[in-house]
Amino acid sequence: MRDRLQDWLPRIVLAPSFLAILVFVYGFILYTGWLSMTDSRMLPNNDFIGLDNYVKLFALKHWSIALKNLAIFGTLYIVICSCLGLFLAIMLDQQIRNEGFIRTVYLYPMAISFIVTGVAWKWFLDPGIGLENTMHQWGWESFEFKWIKDRNMAIYTIVIAAVWQSSGYVMAMFLAGLRGVDNEIIKAAQVDGASGVLIYRRIIIPMMRPVFLSAFVVLTHLAIKSYDLVVAMTGGGPGRATEVPATFMYSYTFTRNQMGVGASSAIIMLIMVFSIVVPYLYSEIRHGEKNR
Amino acid sequence: MSHPSQENAINAGSLTRILIYTLLIFFVIYYLLPLWVMVSNSLKTLDEIRGGDMLAPPKAITLEPWRQAWSQTQIGVEATGLKPYFINSIIMVVPAVFLSTFLGALNGYVMTKWEFPGVNLIFGLMLLACFIPFQIVLIPMARILGMLGLAGTLGGLILVHTVYGLGFTTLFFRNYYAAFPTELVRAAQIDGATFFQVFWRILIPSSGPIIVVTIIWQFTNVWNDFLFGASFSGYDSTPITVALNNLVNSSTGVKEYNVHFAGAILAALPTLIVYIVSGRYFVRGLMAGAVKG
Numbered sequence: 001m002r003d004r005l006q007d008w009l010p011r012i013v014l015a016p017s018f019l020a021i022l023v024f025v026y027g028f029i030l031y032t033g034w035l036s037m038t039d040s041r042m043l044p045n046n047d048f049i050g051l052d053n054y055v056k057l058f059a060l061k062h063w064s065i066a067l068k069n070l071a072i073f074g075t076l077y078i079v080i081c082s083c084l085g086l087f088l089a090i091m092l093d094q095q096i097r098n099e100g101f102i103r104t105v106y107l108y109p110m111a112i113s114f115i116v117t118g119v120a121w122k123w124f125l126d127p128g129i130g131l132e133n134t135m136h137q138w139g140w141e142s143f144e145f146k147w148i149k150d151r152n153m154a155i156y157t158i159v160i161a162a163v164w165q166s167s168g169y170v171m172a173m174f175l176a177g178l179r180g181v182d183n184e185i186i187k188a189a190q191v192d193g194a195s196g197v198l199i200y201r202r203i204i205i206p207m208m209r210p211v212f213l214s215a216f217v218v219l220t221h222l223a224i225k226s227y228d229l230v231v232a233m234t235g236g237g238p239g240r241a242t243e244v245p246a247t248f249m250y251s252y253t254f255t256r257n258q259m260g261v262g263a264s265s266a267i268i269m270l271i272m273v274f275s276i277v278v279p280y281l282y283s284e285i286r287h288g289e290k291n292r
Numbered sequence: 293m294s295h296p297s298q299e300n301a302i303n304a305g306s307l308t309r310i311l312i313y314t315l316l317i318f319f320v321i322y323y324l325l326p327l328w329v330m331v332s333n334s335l336k337t338l339d340e341i342r343g344g345d346m347l348a349p350p351k352a353i354t355l356e357p358w359r360q361a362w363s364q365t366q367i368g369v370e371a372t373g374l375k376p377y378f379i380n381s382i383i384m385v386v387p388a389v390f391l392s393t394f395l396g397a398l399n400g401y402v403m404t405k406w407e408f409p410g411v412n413l414i415f416g417l418m419l420l421a422c423f424i425p426f427q428i429v430l431i432p433m434a435r436i437l438g439m440l441g442l443a444g445t446l447g448g449l450i451l452v453h454t455v456y457g458l459g460f461t462t463l464f465f466r467n468y469y470a471a472f473p474t475e476l477v478r479a480a481q482i483d484g485a486t487f488f489q490v491f492w493r494i495l496i497p498s499s500g501p502i503i504v505v506t507i508i509w510q511f512t513n514v515w516n517d518f519l520f521g522a523s524f525s526g527y528d529s530t531p532i533t534v535a536l537n538n539l540v541n542s543s544t545g546v547k548e549y550n551v552h553f554a555g556a557i558l559a560a561l562p563t564l565i566v567y568i569v570s571g572r573y574f575v576r577g578l579m580a581g582a583v584k585g
Contacts, residue, residue, distance in 0.1 A: 010406035013398050014399055017398075017399050021459070024433070025429070026421075028432040031432040032431055032432060044431065108327075117326070118537075119536065134346045134347050138345070221423055227427075228519065231522075231541075265427075269427055269428065277423045
């Protein structure tokens, strides 16, 4: 009897976590999927209306603004973080004194909340008290920086803050990658007379492909989910200038009483994330098994 | 990560090296700038901030904004300061981190040392769960918390953070235990050790580093969470991130920038301290969160 129990124990121990994930993740995805096809308003209901919510969603100007902002924000965020991260990692990989200290400084924003980051940058970029005012005090009277109040430029201030927060993380990923490069290859290239810049351009940076891929997946996933930073910095404003899918979903579901439309926007967000993450995880796991 | 004996440095002249150091120092200033702005302006009077230079150090240091932010400023309807919300966050974080770490360790142990058919599928499902945009679970979660009588309570938030932390904690422990010699486990079993004896006496004593990594990862994520806090907390269970946002973005009254900055530092302090004290483990968590398989 005791041995039977021991045989079943591993399954029993794993069961609560498995059930929790099954219900709270996959069950909830199905339920949200179902709601996205119902006429739910303030409260969920079960009046099936097919894909009407999706048709409605993509006809909404509000949603197309959110998608456009995500495209602008996501592209700049991913490109700038990757370039800056790689650049800083290469600089730091040159036998720098105090490397540990510099690394710590570059990475600390990752430890703090997007809300805190949002508060700092919101006031720092505020024309009344922040950078603009400071430059005026320093005697540069014509200096102007009103992006955060400007409908056409506000989304770029979110990029500035988000890059500040995440670029150190990407730097750490690239630094780990650079430290894994085989020194023999570099020595051989040096013997052949290749210059430092050429070695990086032709040999080392191409070897960083897996890191670029990981960084791309992590940053895309962060960009699509980004909600906190927008709320703290601009609240989606001025007007709807910095609305993104995450803020759209929240306001349609919880403040505009259009739960069906909110649920359909959440499903679109899930599809966006999974279309990037699933192929990546699949190839990582396949690759991992091959190496075993 | 720190191997000073790197040889793939560019063999460069001293001019290039000066340029490299200049650039590195420039970025040190760039990353520290917002922190400097927050600290220095949290010690200024409101008049000084309005009239002056945000980058300058305070002319006369005042601790009044800190006192205000901690215990006096108006948040929502009550003038309580951030203190009660700070305490809410602690009450929420400690059990959520403990539970998700403990369950993650057990899951990782089962998945690597007691494999049974289907275990890899379960792992795949848990891994994928790490990446869902949480917007997808907000509506059903609100309903379930209501049904369980946990809507607007700290208990509800603890449940939410435990469940959605499981994917990563399981991933961390599974990858760590995969490298742990299975022969040791089998030998102990032959000697008559039970499932839990193996776990407590063999696996856990050698899990120090991964426990630290997981706790830091979970602590940082749960403390910094905003979406779940904003969606599921009630009047007396609001975490500090939500309270800080309410303070800064409330449309009523005078904007007390110095109090906002002091409050922002208060909200950031716990995770910053953890990062400074154990940055190595923090980075390991970040790396494990990025590179899977």
